[in-house]
Amino acid sequence: MNSNKLLKILILAFLLFFPFSSSSTETLIQNQSIKDGQILISKEKNFSIGFFSPANSSYRYLGIWFAKVKEQTLVWVANRNDPFNDSSGVLSINQDGNLVLHDSFNRSLWSTNVSVQGQASTAAQLLDSGNLVLVQENNKKVLWQSFDYPTDTLLPNMSLGLNRRTGLNRLLTSWKSRDDPGTGDCIYKLNLIEAPQFFLYKGLIPYWRTGPWPWRSSTLKSNVKVNYINNGDELSYKYFFDDSAIITRIVVDNSGLLQLFVWNDGEHRWNEFWSAPKYRCDKYGQCGAYSICNSDDIDFECSCLPGYEPKSPRQWYLREGSELGCVRNKSGLSMCGNEEGFVKMERVKAPFSPVTGHMYLSMMSYEACKQACLRNCSCTAFTSLKDGKETNCLHWYGELMDIEMHYDERDPSIYVRVDAADLAKNTMKFGGFLGNKGRLALVVMSIVVPLLPMILLAHLWIRNKKKMRDPTKSSSLNWSKRFKIIIGIARGILYLHYDSRLRIIHRDLKTSNILLDDEMNPKISDFGLARILKEDQIQDKTKRVVGTYGYMSPEYAVFGKFSTKSDVFSFGVILLEIVSGKKNSGSYMEHPSLTLIGHVWELWIEDKALDIVDSSINESYVTHEVLRSIQIGLLCVQEDVRDRPDMLEVLLMLYTDATTIPSPKQPAFIFRTTSNDLKSVAEGPCSINEVTLTNIEAR
Incomplete structure (x- = not known):
């Protein structure tokens, strides 16, 4: 050397x-x-x-x-x-x-x-x-x-998860080995396929998961606090100790462990405070699909959910469940519209649906959550969540994976869908038919049965009377069809604004310019007032304000400024008209001076928004969808152009219930304006009714 x-x-x-x-x-x-x-x-x-x-x-x-x-x-x-x-x-x-x-x-x-x-x-x-x-x-x-680019360690008050502003999904990756800090195979990151939850992966294979938000306590263990964040900027969590002087860290180990360490200064070493996965049932999918895992069962930790049986009884007998799991039993009864119901599973880790996923429904009561799941034949389970003052709802569709017995009062009850036969069987198992409710049912039946002939005759008379009634056109458009039309209009405007080769501002969006085909698919028509913006152009201005009063945004009606947000305003008016079945220029007995926008806003701030819903769809609408649509409509008609969402944001809010929607601010044109008022502020003539004034000019 x-x-x-x-x-x-x-x-x-x-x-x-x-x-x-x-x-x-x-x-x-x-x-x-x-x-x-x-x-x-x-x-x-x-x-x-x-x-x-x-x-x-x-x-x-x-x-x-x-x-x-x-x-x-x-x-x-x-x-x-x-x-x-x-x-x-x-x-x-x-x-x-x-x-x-x-x-x-x-x-x-x-x-x-x-x-x-x-x-x-x-x-x-x-x-x-x-x-x-x-x-x-x-x-x-x-x-x-550096907090945006972590390696294998999470420190107190360091956010892990999605930064919506930058698009960064901050995650932890293990070292390759004790001697090599290179990127290893074990990853701990936020999974957005279902309700937000963190997964620990070994390579591409899920190894452990936290369980979905939002229902767990903000305490991880003892004096360790977890702060979940879900707003317009962040979808993440951070942890901290009550005593900030305590030195701690959470680490993803290359063996596949997520560990919380606390430094013991007296002994000069790190003590493990918490780790996962720790028990047999902590491992993801330990018992396969449609099963529940119980680590305290010394005989065999796996069992099938109510209404299900082992896919391979022989493998189950040999204490091997993870490969095959469970399948629907062979009772032969349909699970759709055949008097099926739900069996309550208490204190369990909520399931994961890896294929079809979940749906998170906000502001929905337990009963509404249950009925919404029953109406959808693909819904296999639901839970009702208490998030602060609100009661929310979570549905699962398809396979139910990774359910674990927790024995923790903080875990919510999961309601698993079963057919009528299994519902009766589980009712007998959990209290018996002649319990308090059963005895009450017998008393009720003894009174009702003799009256059945009279009830039946009354029912037939009422039904025949209803059949004799000039159904209106509005009654043929139930909520499902109206919501489909709303989605279709939004997609059409999005195409004009972003997906078309040229950026097109329609400038005259209104209900009479929305055509419906035989299958009720909406088509946007009448592009006589449309203007084309350059690729890098955000807005433009005109001296001649043309269009239809009641659908024009304030910045366009007053100053002649138009942009994609002008069309968003018009869409908001259309949306509110579809929900209410009323024109924006209509009159209201209580407040003749209010427009439809003003009437909806007044009901919204009084928490009576559902009063505006068209009476012809009272029996068909889904409460959370209607409320969400009204809220989106009010967001679109806000006075300040900067407060309005763009059409991509509108479509995302319409499509998914998991999106957090901001509260709307006071909209424009709450009170009715006369033609003279409008002409005094506009720089050119404009129409004040359903008639469109079209100017032909070179583009």
Whole structure:
């Protein structure tokens, strides 16, 4: 071995075992750098950033570790998949304002890679939370942070999950091994296929899951708190201890464990505070489909849900259930509209439907949730959730996977759909027919049965009388058809605004310009007033305001400004007209001065929005869909153009009940306006009734 090589090895060994610090502040600015052997320390000396090598490796990495923990414990690694094998690493801020890691050959092994506006200088700061941030010095705006790019460790108050603004789904990935911090096979991340929940994967295979939101307590264990966040910016969670002085971390291990550690300063070691999966039933799908797993059952942990039986009785007898699971029993009774019902399963981990998924329905009572599931033949189970003051609903469709007995009062009851025969069987099992309810039923039957002939005759007379009634056209449009029309109109406008080769603003959307074919599919017509915007153009202005009063947005009617949000306003009016069966220009006995928009708004703030629903669809509408539609309509007709959603957001809100919808602000044109009032503020003539004034002009 030559002397130069030996010298390099000795220097590297010295740096590994005797690190020194010539940079002890928490901030790194331009024209400064951190070289191998130097460290940057946070203000309160909670964390350090510098270069390190794992236990039995000579490779060098840039990482962050606990400064107050004697056993060096890494919480973040920059170049985890691009190490270098000498002590030449340098971390600095380059001319573009980015943090960059270079090796001896001046190769960039890692960079923050963000866009810095103008010539503003930047600075890197290590916060006492363990977060490395790159900020713009003139306004302290955070351009990049290590918390958005975690490795295998979650620290207190560090968000894990989806950042809706940036599109980042922050997740944890294990090290490859104890000596290699490279990206491993075990991943802990937010799964958005069903209700939000976190999954631990081994490769591509689900290994453990938390269970869906929102129903679990905000306490994970003892004094560990979990804060779930679901708003317009975030869909994530973070944890913290009551005592912020306690040093903790959550780690994904390469063996497939998710572990919460607490530092024991007296014994100078990490103590495991919580881990998962821990028991037999914690493993995802331990007993297969349509089954329930009970770790306390010493004989066999697996059993089938009510109404189901082992797919392979022989395998079940041999205590092997995970491969095959359970299937519907062979009672021969239909599970759709044949007096089926639900069996209550208490204190269980909610299921997961990997194929067809779930539906989350907000603001729905237990009974409404149950009936909605019964109406859908694909609905296999439901639960009713208490989220603050609201009672919400969760439906499952298709396979029910990974149900586990929890014995925890915080877990809600799950209601599993069974046919009539199994319903009767389980009723006998859980209380017997001659219980209190059974005896009451016998008393009622003894009174009702003698009266059956009279009841039947009365029913026939009422039915025949109803058959003799000029059904109206509006009654032929039940809620299901109306909702389909609303969706179709929204998709058509979305096509004009975004999917068409040219961006088209219709400018005269109204109910009379929506045509229906034989199958009630809506078609947008009359493009006489339509204008085309350039690809990069957001809005335009005209001196001649043309269109139909009652459907025009305020910025267009008053100032002649039109954009995609002008069509959104018109769509909102159409939506409210479809729900109510009334014209926006109609009159109301209680308040003759109110428009339809004003009438709906008044009912909305009084929590009486359903009073506006067309009486001809009273028996057919779905409460949560109607309320959601009214709320979307009010969002579309808000006065400030910036408050209105675009058509993509509208369609997403209509399609999925899982979307969080903001509360609408007071809309425009609440009170009726005369033609003279409108003409006095507009710069040109406009129509004030159903007649459209069309100007032909070159585009």
